[in-house]
């Protein structure tokens with residue numbers, strides 16, 4: 001799927017230039033797109049992360065929206081409480097959007113996330129996944145991929161653990177809606193957010209956001225890496241309704257070998273051939289599993 005309608009993407013901006021993101025930050029681009037779609041009718045709750053800084057520090061701000069900052073574990077509870085408060089005041093329009101990194105989602109925020117999902121709180125949880133604790137210097141999280149390097153990966157410098165299956169975990173909660181997205185497919189992201197806005201209850205987005213300094217990639221590669229993650233099928237674009245109905249949004253006609261995605265990233269520079277084989281093997285298995293879930 002080529003994002004043919006990208007040129008028609010909504011023009012109004014809610015993320016100001018001059019924000020402090022690194023050049024090529026996938027997380028900044030993602031929130032820019034989300035904020036366009038939300039059109040100023042959102043209250044963002046942001047857990048400790050790069051976005052805590054990007055939204056503005058001191059008397060500066062970059063995001064044209066109400067923002068509340070929250071500690072990691074409390075994010076989902078803060079967002080749930082704010083939504084309930086707004087509804088009790090008769091405001092049923094403002095969307096409460098929790099913005100958390102992978103650390104704030106896969107690790108430290110997981111308990112609160114699970115609780116809010118299980119209670120089916122009427123909020124949107126957005127995990128922007130740059131696959132490590134980037135704001136504090138690229139420490140490993142449970143979203144960090146197998147065989148990559150991080151500043152907390154001991155010798156032999158490749159992460160021995162697989163990436164946690166957050167989509168599987170959230171699908172098991174049988175929430176009304178969950179979707180994956182990347183900034184390389186902005187119209188897909190926009191359409192999914194529109195769908196989510198028409199659904200009541202807990203909605204979860206897992207968004208794949210390259211981070212040039214953390215990944216050791218060139219700034220201008222961010223969109224290409226986001227695209228290749230989808231074309232290799234390492235990061236499928238998909239949706240799950242009520243934890244049951246799976247929908248793969250895009251099946252590439254020509255599959256890109258995973259090596260082409262890994263090679264431009266210095267975090268994979270310690271990779272040996274057996275790691276590469278394992279990555280490709282896991283990817284194929286996950287893809288087949290996903291296809292059988294879609295067929296159910």
Ligand SMILES: Cc1ncc(C[n+]2csc(CCOP(=O)(O)OP(=O)(O)O)c2C)c(N)n1
Nearest residue numbers: 048049050101102103104132133134135136
């Ligand atoms: C309980 C707690 N531990 C550690 C920190 C320090 N800290 C602030 S941001 C951050 C990294 C968060 O990683 P992630 O959620 O993936 O977001 P990213 O920085 O990658 O955007 C950490 C460890 C903190 N603020 N609170």
Ligand code: SF4
Nearest residue numbers: 021022025050134211
């Ligand atoms: S460290 Fe990564 S996630 Fe954080 S602002 Fe820079 S590019 Fe974005």
Ligand SMILES: [Mg+2]
Nearest residue numbers: 101102132134
């Ligand atoms: Mg992160």
